[in-house]
Amino acid sequence: MPHSVSGNSSPSREVEDDVLPDAPPAETSNDTAQGETDGERAEDVKAGVQLQDLFNDDEDDEFPASGAPDNKKGNSPMQEATITPIPVQKVDTEVMLAFYQRLFPFRYIFQWLNHGIIPSRDFGNREFALTLQNEAYLRYQSYPTADLFRKDILKMNPSRFEIGPVYSTNPRDRKTLRGGQMKPLSKELVFDIDLTDYDDIRTCCTKANICGKCWAFVTMSIKVVDTALREDFGFEHIMWVYSGRRGAHAWVCDPRARNLPDDRRRAIAGYLELVRGGSQSGKRVNLKRPLHPHIARSLEILKPYFAQTTLIDQETFCSSEQADRLLALLPDKTLNDALRKKWDSAPDRPSTSKWADIDALAKTGKSSTLNTTALREAKQDIVLEYTYPRLDAEVSKKMIHLLKSPFVIHPGTGRVCVPIDGRKVEEFDPLSVPTVFDLLSEIDAYDAQHPAGNNSNATDIPEGDGSTQLDSDAKGGRRIQDYEKTSLKPYIDYFRSFIAGLTKEERVGKRERDDAPKTGGDPMEF
Structure with a gap:
């Protein structure tokens, strides 16, 4: 039921x-x-x-x-926002379980990490780390299929979980292996922006609190980093995700990015690093001239933000x-x-x-x-x-670093870690992101207005689809998933379109690799 x-x-x-x-x-x-x-x-x-x-x-x-x-x-709506600290809302185990049962997009997370619909090593040897409700931390969890992934999450009901690398063997078998036999093979290139790194220059909020005025620091950072990753490194499949409280994460999902060894990850992180030292360490930016093209381009992006955010807001x-x-x-x-x-x-x-x-x-x-x-x-x-941008460079330098999964609930705010549409980054308002309480209430409201869908037309779906109840669409008999009844829908729709573009490139790349003559070139060169 x-x-x-x-x-x-x-x-x-x-x-x-x-x-x-x-x-x-x-x-x-x-x-x-x-x-x-x-x-x-x-x-x-x-x-x-x-x-x-x-x-x-x-x-x-x-x-x-x-x-x-x-x-x-025009000014972003966030620039006009008042200071509104994000309230703390404790998410109890029943609410968390209801979210996993009805709203979490297990099938799409599987397709994103598996790079296709047929289970492969990309998902089966992927590490997941679960934080349980009692704060116990379980590392090296792995799942061969989307169904088993969903079953285990429902059974363990974690407060959140993180995603790690794809290993050469199943992470669950690590205790039976000799040292060095389990090696990380691939993982998305990731970046982390946290507003606490701006506490020495933001005056509106401190620590975990955020508002529209200081969220502009995240917006400008996303624009600079995203532009550099696309124009300077040629990456295309970059997904930004709201952390649920005071920051954002980038997942660079191109095959070439996922296969980068640690030394090249460090090089990219170093390329993007500019503000060095602590707030009391003197001049933190000291550039040679002429400016590097990346810095000159970033300066053009950042000038309006300095004028509005630094000088006025x-x-x-x-x-x-x-x-x-x-x-x-x-x-x-x-x-x-x-x-x-x-x-x-x-x-x-x-x-x-x-x-x-x-x-x-x-x-x-x-x-x-x-x-x-x-x-x-x-x-x-x-x-x-x-x-x-003030990036936590350590997050980006090592393949084995774990990062919170998209669409989990931030346990301190109840907000969903939703993707940020990079084409509309200036419109993104973290204070309007739905909480788990909002979403479950929206399902209740929808079901109350469509009682027919809760009776003869209600049905359970195959496990792994991220919902336990569907309703009938009066227009064409199509089944409506629970997330489609809520304000989570545009975020999941964006995630699905992102996966579609990534999967398409995976198919094309596989055909090209199968058809190409074998060479001794370095596939990691870029």
């Missing part, structure tokens, strides 16, 4: 020459601060200081003083501590002293004004030692230090 949701779904149960713009017109900032900024700019104009004329060459627009670039796409340089940090990153002592004097006289000066002050005071010529090229490059480095 299908697991009844009624009564169990209530949340009440425990359960090289870039234009680096200043901030856009501060429509979302404090009116007083904006009025002060406009007045000070007017005084600068009267004094003959045209900030946009700082550099008397073709790079005059390097650091314009007025507003930010046109945002043709976060007001990063408003505090005296962060203002001192900013001064420490500038190259000229005389300029720094003049800026410090100006800012000390106006403690509440907004970040947009402080950023504009750098160019304004440089233009006055008070510093005879100022090198305008060095200043421009320092400002580029500052933009990157405050916006460039």
Whole structure:
């Protein structure tokens, strides 16, 4: 019999020459601060200081003083979001079991990891690690088929589970093997972005809390990393997944990525690493010129985010501590002293004004030692230090690293770890991701409105399909899976389309390998 949701779904149960713009017109900032900024700019104009004329060459627009670039796409809905900490909702064992029985997409997880519908070593020798409800941690679990995978998860009812590599032998047999006989063969190239790594520069939230303003750091990181993986390494099948609370994971699923040895994984992680050292370790970005094409391209992506997120949403340089940090990153002592004097006289000066002050005071010529090229490059480095992705590189360097599975429930928030559509990354709102309580309530509501589907037309489906109850579609007799009754549907539909594209490439690649003459070339070269 299908697991009844009624009564169990209530949340009440425990359960090289870039234009680096200043901030856009501060429509979302404090009116007083904006009025002060406009007045000070007017005084600068009267004094003959045209900030946009700082550099008397073709790079005059390097650091314009007025507003930010046109945002043709408009502000993301997340940029306007208020600070809303994610509530803690304990997920009890009954609710978790109902989720696995009715909503978890076992069949699609199997197809994703198996790279086809016929069971293969890609799935059978894959390691799963289960965290049980009592916090016990079971590693080296493996399943030959999707049905056995589903049966074991329903039996163990873990609070979550993680995915590891494909081994040369079945991971369950490791105790019977001699040392070195069980070796990792393949695994998706993975990346991890966590907002706690931004705690030294985000002012709205700390630790596990997030809001729309600081989620922008994840958005900009996804755009930079995804672009580099596609354009610089040629990867195509990249799936981003919300971690359930304060971050995102990338799964690079191309066959070439899955077969990368650890030394090449380390090389890619190093290629993407830029912000080094702790928050108190001095300058964390110190680049040689001319800029590497990847860095120059990333700078173009990140400039609007620096203008909006750093200068307006976060007001990063408003505090005296962060203002001192900013001064420490500038190259000229005389300029720094003049800026410090100006800012000390106006403690509440907004970040947009402080950023504009750098160019304004440089233009006055008070510093005879100022090198305008060095200043421009320092400002580029500052933009990157405050916006460039901060990745947990250790996650990416080793094939044996485990990573939380998509579609599991985050035990602290009750939210589903859903895929993020890379084509709409700026529209993704982590605070709108459904919780397990929402989903089970949506099934109850749907079933109440379609009682016929719960009687003669209700049926159990083969195990492994990720649901225990289907309803009849009045239009064509098609059976409706439980996830289709809920707000989880667009996420699973996106996952299915991702799997379809990956599976298609697997089939084409297999035919090409079967037809190609044998050569001694290195298939790992890229």
